[in-house]
Amino acid sequence: MKRLFIYLVATTLILTSCNQKAKTAEATAAVVQEPQEAVASNQYTDIELPGIQGQTVKVSDYVGKNKLVLIDFWASWCGPCIRELPHVVKAYEHYHAKGLEIVGVSLDKDKESWVQAIEMTGQKWPQMSDLQGWNCKGAQLYGIQSIPANVLINEQGEIIARDLRGEQLLSTIAEKLQ
Numbered sequence: 001m002k003r004l005f006i007y008l009v010a011t012t013l014i015l016t017s018c019n020q021k022a023k024t025a026e027a028t029a030a031v032v033q034e035p036q037e038a039v040a041s042n043q044y045t046d047i048e049l050p051g052i053q054g055q056t057v058k059v060s061d062y063v064g065k066n067k068l069v070l071i072d073f074w075a076s077w078c079g080p081c082i083r084e085l086p087h088v089v090k091a092y093e094h095y096h097a098k099g100l101e102i103v104g105v106s107l108d109k110d111k112e113s114w115v116q117a118i119e120m121t122g123q124k125w126p127q128m129s130d131l132q133g134w135n136c137k138g139a140q141l142y143g144i145q146s147i148p149a150n151v152l153i154n155e156q157g158e159i160i161a162r163d164l165r166g167e168q169l170l171s172t173i174a175e176k177l178q
Contacts, residue, residue: 049128067099076117
Protein backbone atom coordinates (compact mmCIF):
# COMPACT_ATOMS: atom_id res chain seq x y z
CA MET A 1 0.00 0.00 0.00
CA LYS A 2 2.85 2.36 0.90
CA ARG A 3 4.54 1.70 -2.48
CA LEU A 4 1.30 2.41 -4.33
CA PHE A 5 0.94 5.72 -2.47
CA ILE A 6 4.54 6.72 -3.27
CA TYR A 7 4.02 5.72 -6.91
CA LEU A 8 0.83 7.81 -7.15
CA VAL A 9 2.49 10.84 -5.54
CA ALA A 10 5.55 10.54 -7.80
CA THR A 11 3.37 10.13 -10.91
CA THR A 12 1.27 13.14 -9.94
CA LEU A 13 4.39 15.26 -9.40
CA ILE A 14 5.87 14.20 -12.73
CA LEU A 15 2.64 14.89 -14.61
CA THR A 16 2.21 18.24 -12.89
CA SER A 17 5.80 19.14 -13.70
CA CYS A 18 5.40 18.20 -17.36
CA ASN A 19 2.16 20.12 -17.53
CA GLN A 20 3.87 23.21 -16.09
CA LYS A 21 6.62 22.87 -18.67
CA ALA A 22 4.07 22.54 -21.45
CA LYS A 23 2.24 25.63 -20.23
CA THR A 24 5.53 27.51 -20.02
CA ALA A 25 6.47 26.34 -23.52
CA GLU A 26 3.07 27.40 -24.87
CA ALA A 27 3.34 30.80 -23.18
CA THR A 28 6.88 31.24 -24.47
CA ALA A 29 5.80 30.24 -27.98
CA ALA A 30 3.00 32.81 -27.84
CA VAL A 31 5.45 35.54 -26.77
CA VAL A 32 8.08 34.53 -29.33
CA GLN A 33 5.71 34.39 -32.32
CA GLU A 34 5.64 38.11 -32.95
CA PRO A 35 9.34 38.78 -32.31
CA GLN A 36 10.38 36.03 -34.71
CA GLU A 37 8.51 37.88 -37.45
CA ALA A 38 10.45 41.03 -36.55
CA VAL A 39 13.69 39.05 -36.57
CA ALA A 40 12.91 37.76 -40.06
CA SER A 41 12.84 41.34 -41.31
CA ASN A 42 16.06 42.96 -42.47
CA GLN A 43 15.01 46.23 -40.78
CA TYR A 44 15.83 46.75 -37.13
CA THR A 45 13.09 46.94 -34.53
CA ASP A 46 13.32 49.80 -32.04
CA ILE A 47 13.90 49.01 -28.38
CA GLU A 48 12.87 51.54 -25.75
CA LEU A 49 13.78 50.73 -22.14
CA PRO A 50 14.92 52.50 -18.98
CA GLY A 51 18.55 53.54 -18.74
CA ILE A 52 20.75 53.44 -15.65
CA GLN A 53 19.35 56.73 -14.30
CA GLY A 54 15.76 55.74 -15.14
CA GLN A 55 15.73 57.85 -18.30
CA THR A 56 14.28 56.37 -21.51
CA VAL A 57 16.89 54.99 -23.89
CA LYS A 58 15.89 54.16 -27.48
CA VAL A 59 17.89 52.40 -30.15
CA SER A 60 16.22 54.74 -32.66
CA ASP A 61 18.08 57.66 -31.04
CA TYR A 62 21.30 56.19 -32.48
CA VAL A 63 20.34 54.46 -35.74
CA GLY A 64 20.71 56.90 -38.64
CA LYS A 65 22.89 59.23 -36.59
CA ASN A 66 25.78 56.76 -36.62
CA LYS A 67 27.22 54.68 -39.45
CA LEU A 68 26.80 51.50 -37.38
CA VAL A 69 24.92 50.61 -34.22
CA LEU A 70 25.65 47.41 -32.32
CA ILE A 71 22.91 46.24 -29.98
CA ASP A 72 24.74 44.15 -27.39
CA PHE A 73 22.58 41.75 -25.33
CA TRP A 74 24.34 40.74 -22.11
CA ALA A 75 23.99 40.34 -18.33
CA SER A 76 26.24 40.79 -15.31
CA TRP A 77 25.67 37.16 -14.25
CA CYS A 78 26.66 35.76 -17.67
CA GLY A 79 30.25 34.47 -17.64
CA PRO A 80 30.52 34.25 -21.46
CA CYS A 81 29.21 37.83 -21.71
CA ILE A 82 31.85 39.13 -19.29
CA ARG A 83 34.56 37.24 -21.22
CA GLU A 84 33.33 38.73 -24.53
CA LEU A 85 33.08 42.32 -23.25
CA PRO A 86 36.80 43.14 -23.69
CA HIS A 87 36.27 42.67 -27.45
CA VAL A 88 33.20 44.91 -27.39
CA VAL A 89 35.09 47.54 -25.38
CA LYS A 90 37.96 47.33 -27.87
CA ALA A 91 35.53 47.80 -30.78
CA TYR A 92 34.06 50.86 -29.06
CA GLU A 93 37.47 52.36 -28.34
CA HIS A 94 38.72 51.82 -31.90
CA TYR A 95 35.60 52.66 -33.89
CA HIS A 96 33.35 55.00 -31.90
CA ALA A 97 35.00 58.09 -33.35
CA LYS A 98 34.61 56.59 -36.84
CA GLY A 99 30.84 56.13 -36.55
CA LEU A 100 30.13 53.13 -34.29
CA GLU A 101 27.68 53.36 -31.42
CA ILE A 102 26.90 50.50 -29.08
CA VAL A 103 23.69 50.17 -27.08
CA GLY A 104 23.77 47.64 -24.26
CA VAL A 105 20.63 45.71 -23.43
CA SER A 106 20.99 43.92 -20.11
CA LEU A 107 19.05 40.82 -19.12
CA ASP A 108 19.76 41.51 -15.47
CA LYS A 109 17.17 41.53 -12.70
CA ASP A 110 19.27 43.30 -10.09
CA LYS A 111 20.07 46.94 -10.81
CA GLU A 112 23.06 47.13 -8.48
CA SER A 113 24.75 44.13 -10.13
CA TRP A 114 24.00 45.59 -13.57
CA VAL A 115 25.51 49.00 -12.75
CA GLN A 116 28.57 47.47 -11.05
CA ALA A 117 29.23 45.24 -14.07
CA ILE A 118 29.04 48.24 -16.42
CA GLU A 119 31.63 50.06 -14.35
CA MET A 120 33.83 47.00 -13.83
CA THR A 121 33.97 46.13 -17.55
CA GLY A 122 34.47 49.70 -18.81
CA GLN A 123 31.31 49.97 -20.88
CA LYS A 124 31.02 53.65 -21.83
CA TRP A 125 28.06 53.36 -24.20
CA PRO A 126 24.33 53.80 -23.56
CA GLN A 127 22.75 51.04 -21.50
CA MET A 128 19.17 49.94 -21.00
CA SER A 129 17.29 47.29 -19.06
CA ASP A 130 13.79 46.66 -17.81
CA LEU A 131 15.35 44.37 -15.14
CA GLN A 132 13.13 41.49 -16.24
CA GLY A 133 15.87 38.95 -16.93
CA TRP A 134 14.95 36.58 -19.76
CA ASN A 135 11.59 38.38 -20.04
CA CYS A 136 13.38 41.53 -21.21
CA LYS A 137 11.21 43.18 -23.87
CA GLY A 138 14.25 44.02 -25.99
CA ALA A 139 15.50 40.44 -25.98
CA GLN A 140 12.03 39.18 -26.88
CA LEU A 141 11.80 41.60 -29.81
CA TYR A 142 14.93 40.07 -31.30
CA GLY A 143 14.18 36.47 -30.35
CA ILE A 144 17.27 36.25 -28.14
CA GLN A 145 17.58 32.71 -26.77
CA SER A 146 21.12 32.92 -25.38
CA ILE A 147 23.65 35.57 -24.47
CA PRO A 148 26.01 37.09 -25.34
CA ALA A 149 24.21 38.10 -28.49
CA ASN A 150 24.40 41.15 -30.70
CA VAL A 151 22.88 42.75 -33.77
CA LEU A 152 24.79 45.10 -36.08
CA ILE A 153 22.70 47.77 -37.80
CA ASN A 154 23.78 50.11 -40.59
CA GLU A 155 22.87 53.78 -41.04
CA GLN A 156 19.76 52.87 -43.07
CA GLY A 157 18.43 50.73 -40.19
CA GLU A 158 19.20 47.40 -41.87
CA ILE A 159 20.46 44.47 -39.82
CA ILE A 160 23.73 43.53 -41.50
CA ALA A 161 25.17 41.00 -39.04
CA ARG A 162 24.32 39.03 -35.91
CA ASP A 163 26.22 37.35 -33.11
CA LEU A 164 29.69 38.61 -33.96
CA ARG A 165 32.39 37.57 -31.49
CA GLY A 166 36.02 38.39 -30.80
CA GLU A 167 38.14 39.21 -33.82
CA GLN A 168 35.17 38.66 -36.14
CA LEU A 169 33.38 41.54 -34.39
CA LEU A 170 36.35 43.83 -34.87
CA SER A 171 37.04 42.85 -38.50
CA THR A 172 33.38 43.14 -39.52
CA ILE A 173 33.07 46.60 -38.00
CA ALA A 174 36.34 47.70 -39.62
CA GLU A 175 35.13 46.41 -43.00
CA LYS A 176 31.71 48.10 -42.75
CA LEU A 177 33.20 51.43 -41.72
CA GLN A 178 35.55 51.66 -44.73
